[in-house]
Amino acid sequence: MASFALPLAAAPWTGHDTRLIVMVAVAIAVIVSLIALCDFHPFIALIGGSIVLGIGSGAELAKVVESFGNGMGATLGSTGALIALGAILGKLLADSGAVDRIVDTIASRSGPRLLPWSMALIAAIIGLPMFFEVGLVLLIPIIVVMAHRTRTPLVLLAVPALAGLGTLHAFVPPHPGPLVAVGALKADIGTTLGLGLVAAIPTVIVAGPLYAKFISRHVRTEAPAELVASLMRSQGEGKGTGTNTDQGTDGPTAVRTPGFGASLGVIALPVVLMLAKSIADIAFPGSAWYDRLLDFLGTPLVAMFLAVLVAMALFGWGLGRSRAEVRGIVTAGLPAVAGILLIVGAGGGFKQLIVDTGVADAIGKAAAEAHMPVLVLGWLLAVLIRLATGSATVATTAAAGIMAPLAAGAPTVEASLIALAVGAGSLFFSHVNDAGFWLSKEYFGMSVAQNIKTWSVLSTIVAVMGLGMSLLMYTVLV
Numbered sequence: 001m002a003s004f005a006l007p008l009a010a011a012p013w014t015g016h017d018t019r020l021i022v023m024v025a026v027a028i029a030v031i032v033s034l035i036a037l038c039d040f041h042p043f044i045a046l047i048g049g050s051i052v053l054g055i056g057s058g059a060e061l062a063k064v065v066e067s068f069g070n071g072m073g074a075t076l077g078s079t080g081a082l083i084a085l086g087a088i089l090g091k092l093l094a095d096s097g098a099v100d101r102i103v104d105t106i107a108s109r110s111g112p113r114l115l116p117w118s119m120a121l122i123a124a125i126i127g128l129p130m131f132f133e134v135g136l137v138l139l140i141p142i143i144v145v146m147a148h149r150t151r152t153p154l155v156l157l158a159v160p161a162l163a164g165l166g167t168l169h170a171f172v173p174p175h176p177g178p179l180v181a182v183g184a185l186k187a188d189i190g191t192t193l194g195l196g197l198v199a200a201i202p203t204v205i206v207a208g209p210l211y212a213k214f215i216s217r218h219v220r221t222e223a224p225a226e227l228v229a230s231l232m233r234s235q236g237e238g239k240g241t242g243t244n245t246d247q248g249t250d251g252p253t254a255v256r257t258p259g260f261g262a263s264l265g266v267i268a269l270p271v272v273l274m275l276a277k278s279i280a281d282i283a284f285p286g287s288a289w290y291d292r293l294l295d296f297l298g299t300p301l302v303a304m305f306l307a308v309l310v311a312m313a314l315f316g317w318g319l320g321r322s323r324a325e326v327r328g329i330v331t332a333g334l335p336a337v338a339g340i341l342l343i344v345g346a347g348g349g350f351k352q353l354i355v356d357t358g359v360a361d362a363i364g365k366a367a368a369e370a371h372m373p374v375l376v377l378g379w380l381l382a383v384l385i386r387l388a389t390g391s392a393t394v395a396t397t398a399a400a401g402i403m404a405p406l407a408a409g410a411p412t413v414e415a416s417l418i419a420l421a422v423g424a425g426s427l428f429f430s431h432v433n434d435a436g437f438w439l440s441k442e443y444f445g446m447s448v449a450q451n452i453k454t455w456s457v458l459s460t461i462v463a464v465m466g467l468g469m470s471l472l473m474y475t476v477l478v
Contacts, residue, residue: 015370017362020057024359026100027053027350028385028398035390042391055359064353071352072345075397078183081342082174084459088433089266089311091333096315097146097257098266100125101221103142105260115152116160120145120208123164124200128267129368132169132436137263141163142445144223156216158444159454163208166436166463169418170392170427171203174270174304176344177396179197184400185407187415189300190274193344195416196423199208199469207461214458219450223443256319261370266311273303340393348392353400375421375474376415378403379467390434413477417470422451424466430459 031049034040040048047068054064075350093099103122110118122142124136147154169175173182173189178196182189214466277298284291296302308330315328353359372380381402386395397420407418429453432436436459 014364016358017365020357020362021366023053023056023357024354026056031350031394041339042408043342046343046350046394050346050350053350053353053357053359057353057359059353061356061357067352067356068349069400070349071355072349072350075183075253075348076182078339079176079179079392080115080341083176083181083200083341083344084334084390085301086174088333089308091329092311092315093263094306095268095329096311096319098263098315099259101260101263102126103139104206104269107146109111109141110377111419112150112152115150116156116212117148118205119157120160120164123161123208124168124204125264125267127165127168128271132165133140134168135408136162136166136436136439144443147223152214154221154444155219155454156212158440159458160204160208161438162440163458163462164204166427166459167200167203167207167466170396170423170462171200171466173274176299176340177393177426178419178423179300179346180344180393181400181419182399182416184397184404184417185410185415185422186404187419188412190277190279190298191412192419193271193274193414194264195413195473196420198473199420199424200467203383203462203465206465208457209254210459212251215454219446219453221444221446221450223445240470247258258315258319262314266307266314269310270300270303270307272298273298291299295304301304340429343393344397345393347397348401349367351397351404354398354401355405359402374403374406375418375467375470375472378404378418379421379425379463382422383428383463386428387427387431390431390437392426393432396422405455411478414474415478417474421467421470424470425464426463428463429456433455 027049030052031042031045033044034048035042050068051064054067055061059067085123106118106122107115119139119142123135124141126139139409143154143161144153145155147157162318170177173179173196179189181187181191192230262464277294280291280294280298297306312326312330316329317323321329378399382395382399386392400419403418403422407415410418434441437451440446440447440455444451444454446454
């Protein structure tokens with residue numbers, strides 16, 4: 001069995017190491033306080049915490065600013081375009097009716113007992129290219145209407161949907177957190193994606209349909225009456241006709257909706273290309289023309305770019321939309337991720353200060369002396385930052401930055417599993433400082449206590465299952 005403990009530290013512990021550990025704790029406390037108590041945007045809070053860490057560690061002021069800027073630039077350079085392309089792809093899928101087509105097709109072929117499983121599958125498919133909040137907003141009408149029509153307990157459908165969206169958001173690129181972890185840990189994105197999907201399957205099953213069956217006996221809730229009424233009034237518009245209706249300046253214009261195969265194919269395209277690159281690197285090493293072609297096509301930026309082009313062609317021009325309308329959809333998809341990009345960038349700046357000030361080395365010494373497994377350390381760091389800040393992206397970014405020097409030179413699979421463990425820890429026990437907590441509570445008409453029993457416990461199951469799957473795959477593969 002492979003050992004996944006950190007090597008013993010070569011250098012002894014010093015007073016400066018103690019100071020660095022104290023200062024990073026203070027910096028994280030500053031970030032938490034600014035977000036939770038002062039209601040600061042995480043972008044501003046991360047800058048404030050970075051300055052506190054830089055000054056408190058004894059670094060020169062000019063070096064603090066330079067380090068933060070370098071970290072922010074490097075992080076956005078590696079992930080910014082991918083996040084933007086993912087937002088555009090999600091917008092094209094939503095506005096074209098592709099998401100509705102996938103949902104309607106799968107749901108129509110499910111009996112009452114299979115509805116929770118179908119909802120988990122739908123959420124997982126939608127969760128591949130879309131951010132958690134976007135996917136949840138898209139699924140809300142389906143969950144509420146389906147529960148109302150079939151007289152199924154709302155929690156029995158809501159929990160699998162939340163599990164599918166949350167798990168894919170934490171485990172799988174091209175979501176912001178996993179992307180940042182892959183970049184910081186120098187992991188292979190295709191390998192991380194493949195291992196993330198493997199870990200996601202049992203995780204979604206346990207945290208989704210299985211937990212839903214248990215908790216639905218103890219938590220009974222109904223969606224807000226106004227939401228149900230508005231959704232039931234809107235049913236039947238554009239359904240079953242193969243068309244959507246867009247309101248233009250000259251009146252409504254009929255636009256066809258895509259088929260199920262095309263909708264699913266566009267979502268799967270970047271995943272297939274990235275996985276094909278990793279498989280080819282392992283199965284067919286060399287420099288033949290097809291190796292170089294797959295390396296190019298499987299590069300995340302190229303794979304996502306091609307998926308967006310195909311979506312524009314199939315879901316835009318191919319459905320009768322004008323070039324101006326397609327450009328409008330693409331443009332509308334970008335503003336929603338501006339805040340995410342800033343948070344990711346500032347998290348990268350904070351991460352770079354952690355590295356440049358020597359905090360990561362000090363943590364490595366402490367972990368080595370404790371003989372803590374590297375996967376457990378990455379997961380635990382993400383858990384602590386997640387509980388403090390409420391942001392999965394901030395938790396992943398900061399924890400991956402701390403782990404980066406400790407994972408330097410790690411084999412490809414090991415680096416990907418560390419990224420997976422960090423991503424899993426970033427979802428641990430969502431509570432009142434997390435926007436996702438309030439989205440779940442309000443949409444599903446729950447009290448705070450009910451939401452803790454459902455969404456908070458569910459997110460904890462995902463985090464623990466993710467760590468367990470990471471350790472299991474490490475034992476088998478490394």
